[in-house]
Amino acid sequence: MLVLQSAAVPVSVENSRIVYNGLKRSGVKIVSALPETWLIHLINMAEADPDTTLVRLAREEEGIGISAGAHLAGVRSALLMQNHGFLAAINPIVSLAFLYKIPLLMLISYRGHMGERDPWQTQGGRFTEPVLKALNIPYDYLANPKDVERQISEAQTLAESSLTPVALLLSRQLMWEA
Amino acid sequence: MQRIEALRVVYADIESDIVVTIMGAVAVELYTLGHRKNFFYLQHAMGLASSMGLGLALSKPDKRVIVLDGDGSLLMNLGALTTLAWYAPKNLIHVVFDNQSLLSVGGFPTATSAGSDLAGIAQKSGYFETTTVHSVEDFTRAWRAARERLELSMIVAKVEAAGPKSFLMDLPLLENRFQFQRWLKEG
Numbered sequence: 025m026l027v028l029q030s031a032a033v034p035v036s037v038e039n040s041r042i043v044y045n046g047l048k049r050s051g052v053k054i055v056s057a058l059p060e061t062w063l064i065h066l067i068n069m070a071e072a073d074p075d076t077t078l079v080r081l082a083r084e085e086e087g088i089g090i091s092a093g094a095h096l097a098g099v100r101s102a103l104l105m106q107n108h109g110f111l112a113a114i115n116p117i118v119s120l121a122f123l124y125k126i127p128l129l130m131l132i133s134y135r136g137h138m139g140e141r142d143p144w145q146t147q148g149g150r151f152t153e154p155v156l157k158a159l160n161i162p163y164d165y166l167a168n169p170k171d172v173e174r175q176i177s178e179a180q181t182l183a184e185s186s187l188t189p190v191a192l193l194l195s196r197q198l199m200w201e202a
Numbered sequence: 203m204q205r206i207e208a209l210r211v212v213y214a215d216i217e218s219d220i221v222v223t224i225m226g227a228v229a230v231e232l233y234t235l236g237h238r239k240n241f242f243y244l245q246h247a248m249g250l251a252s253s254m255g256l257g258l259a260l261s262k263p264d265k266r267v268i269v270l271d272g273d274g275s276l277l278m279n280l281g282a283l284t285t286l287a288w289y290a291p292k293n294l295i296h297v298v299f300d301n302q303s304l305l306s307v308g309g310f311p312t313a314t315s316a317g318s319d320l321a322g323i324a325q326k327s328g329y330f331e332t333t334t335v336h337s338v339e340d341f342t343r344a345w346r347a348a349r350e351r352l353e354l355s356m357i358v359a360k361v362e363a364a365g366p367k368s369f370l371m372d373l374p375l376l377e378n379r380f381q382f383q384r385w386l387k388e389g
Contacts, residue, residue: 054260077260079289082281089250089282093222093257096242096383101257120247124379 033061034202040065042169046176047102053077054094054101056087062133062199063104084109088116092126102129107152117159117189127183134193156191163191166198205299205361206231207338211345212297216268220258223270224251226306227365228299232270237373239385245375249279252286252296259291266293273300273314280323286354287328295348296356301363309363321358332356
């Protein structure tokens with residue numbers, strides 16, 4: 025089930041593939057996602073991959089529960105969401121992931137930051153990093169394609185060794201070609 | 203029907219199943235029947251027991267997953283019903299104890315007291331089979347049918363709004379969590 029209009033938006037297929045390959049090499053088997061423009065190719069790649077289970081969510085907080093179940097059952101997972109979705113999932117991050125020491129690998133598209141043209145995206149951009157810092161969630165920016173695979177692998181490693189959520193911010197520089 | 207009566211029926215059959223409960227009376231009453239390493243009590247994050255159940259069911263397709271939910275919790279994450287129905291894990295049975303109230307936080311009524319039909323919502327979301335029962339006899343029949351069916355099923359058990367005097371359990375959250383994970387690894 026491919027999204028037909030995906031060819032019309034200037035989201036980088038090449039860099040989406042690099043991110044997706046990074047997830048694969050980190051052993052991710054379940055990807056929970058809510059669509060957003062920058063994630064179109066990543067979601068399609070997960071959908072097309074017979075070795076990956078893509079779970080399409082109604083709301084981001086479900087993904088925290090799914091990842092918690094998967095982790096306890098020994099399966100690696102990742103969450104794909106927009107920063108506004110991350111903001112919508114704060115309570116389960118606190119009262120499930122932190123409370124029960126559940127590692128989460130969260131890939132968050134960093135909308136509303138420098139270069140953002142959509143007025144409705146701009147407020148989430150102001151609060152994403154302050155909220156990550158307030159929650160003391162380790163995070164990094166995915167910007168340079170040559171670093172992406174190593175960064176995903178290292179984020180995965182830290183999540184599992186510390187048993188906490190970690191976040192990787194998908195930057196405009198990496199995802200957007202316009 | 204009392205919740206504990208239905209839980210006794212369930213308890214006898216779930217020795218080797220993956221079991222996730224919500225917080226409050228459901229957790230305490232199951233624990234009182236006798237804790238097992240395959241029981242995970244989600245003591246917070248209301249609404250996410252069903253989502254955890256989905257993650258477990260997708261990760262362990264050869265095991266049965268039992269989610270013991272409540273009306274208040276389920277109402278906080280209704281969208282999860284549509285996600286569960288979409289992926290439709292055949293190995294998941296979703297039991298909802300509907301006492302039409304938020305018992306552990308003062309007993310205030312939930313929308314099911316005004317007629318919201320959780321089994322109906324699940325059915326129209328796409329669950330294979332849903333049913334609402336009012337007696338232990340009907341619960342027992344519905345439970346056995348769900349176990350034999352091996353399709354995503356929901357049983358809404360209408361129970362009295364009564365529970366244990368205390369919600370404390372002599373089992374630290376993290377002990378439960380690591381014990382459960384180890385059981386999943388070895389079981």
